[in-house]
Amino acid sequence: MxxxxxxxxxxxxxxxxxxxxxxxxxxxxxxxxxxxxxxxxxxxxxxxxxxxxxxxxxxxxxxxxxxxxxxxxLPRRTAFTRTAAGRTSALQVVAANLDVVFVVDALDGPARLRRIERYLAVAWGSGATPVVVLTKADLCDDVPAALAELAGAVPGAEVLAVSAVTGAGVGALAERLGAGRTGALVGPSGVGKSSLVNALLGGEVAATGEVREADRRGRHTTTARELHRLPGGGLLIDTPGMRELGLPGDEGIDTAYADVAEFASSCRFRDCSHGAEPGCAVSAAVAEGLLDEGRLRGWRKLQAEVHRQALRTDARARAAEHSRVRALHKSLRAQPSQKR
The missing domain is CATH 2.40.50.140 (Nucleic acid-binding proteins)
Known part of the structure; x- marks a missing residue:
């Protein structure tokens, strides 16, 4: 029973x-x-x-x-949700009622910071607690250095390095899933999610596949999401690799980019676009080396993506954007012609 x-x-x-x-x-x-x-x-x-x-x-x-x-x-308390691939912008619930979201990437190649940031933005927006899990630690020559490189990209999130081959870190991961707690593994193909499921369950439950050496991409060995019960009493949802992870909204962006948001709160103008405006604290932080320019680009990209999605799905947002453009064109026409 x-x-x-x-x-x-x-x-x-x-x-x-x-x-x-x-x-x-x-x-x-x-x-x-x-x-x-x-x-x-x-x-x-x-x-x-x-x-x-x-x-x-x-x-x-x-x-x-x-x-x-x-x-x-029954009402969901948390949900990892993405925008489905294609132009429909339909929402897709990947996993529901989670306590923790394990954002999985691998240590067998260069760090993919922008991808991890995207997954973290969705994870923070889910209402669950994100944990970054870096697999294949046995293939990394300097794990501490790899963790240090990632530290600036994951403010507020715990980072664990694990190896399904040696078992290093697997116990620490299992501790995050006590009795009755539910976690989900999310990430692209080839990062070792299925191997990690097998290590946590203590047997060959999920099929595993090889990673292509040319581009480090893996095959979709997990074809369906499934809830597994762990020996220690926790529950784990394995998910197929995602080629696309469209943001369902902006709820988790400022949390994933807490450093950018903190600098932005000090800008002179509330509607600062963090470009060439005077008094922009974000631009100043980049110039002074206090903020990585790559993170700022990543933040801008996700904000722009959410804005485009809102224009596609929200009729009121489309109408507001149309009115704004019309007003801009009207004001430009009303300006006196300048002498050349």
Whole structure:
């Protein structure tokens, strides 16, 4: 028998369970069916038509069951969400009800700081606690130096170096997932997520693949998100590698770029674009070597991406942008012609 508490349940959720139903946690979503874990064990159920609307149930969600049908989706407390690939800007919940998000990258090559920053921005926005996990420590000649290089790019986030081959750091990672706590591994293909799952579970549960030497890219060995129960009582969601990670909003950007945000708060003008404006504390920090210019570029890129997405998805934002452009053109036409 599976205890709900072992699955991350607490009594505060009971008020959200409809009468005549029992709660269960989604372990896998596959071909329109849900694999759920409940006190009676694991089983496959159908989602009610209403649950197919919107983002639908995701791995880690809590649902209410009536017989073999999930009839309600219980409120999410946290969710790692991305904008789906393509031009639709539809939101996709990668994993729900997380306590910690493990942002995974590898130490078998140069640090990919901007990519890690992007994942951290989404992780901070999820409501869960981000932890950066650097795998393949056995392939790195100087792990302390690699960690020091990364330190400036992850303000406020813990960084762990691990090796699924030697087992170094795996125990420390497992400690972040105590009984009833849920974590998710997120990151691109080839960084060793599946090997890490196997190391944490103590067996060959997830398939692993080779990384191409030419470009250090890996294959998608994990093809579906799945909830695993760890020997120590924690829960871990493995996710497929993501070729694209579109930001769902700007909630986590200022936290991921806390140093940039702190300097920006001291700018003379509140609407400073951190370019050539007088009194720009951000530009001054870059000039004085107090802020890495690469981080500023990364921050600007994510801010611009969120703005473009808002223009695509929010009719009011599109209308406001259109009005702003029209007003600008009108003011330019109203200015007297300058002599050449």
């Amino acid at each position: 599976t205890d709900l508490v072992d699955l991350g349940w607490d009594g505060a959720r009971a008020a959200d369970v409809p009468p005549g139903t029992v709660p269960a946690r989604v372990a896998k979503v596959d071909r329109g069916l849900l694999t759920v874990v409940a006190p009676g064990g694991e089983r496959r159920v159908h989602p009610a038509p209403l649950l197919r609307e919107g983002t639908g149930p995701a791995v880690g969600d809590w649902v209410a069951l009536r017989s073999d049908v999930a009839v309600a989706l």
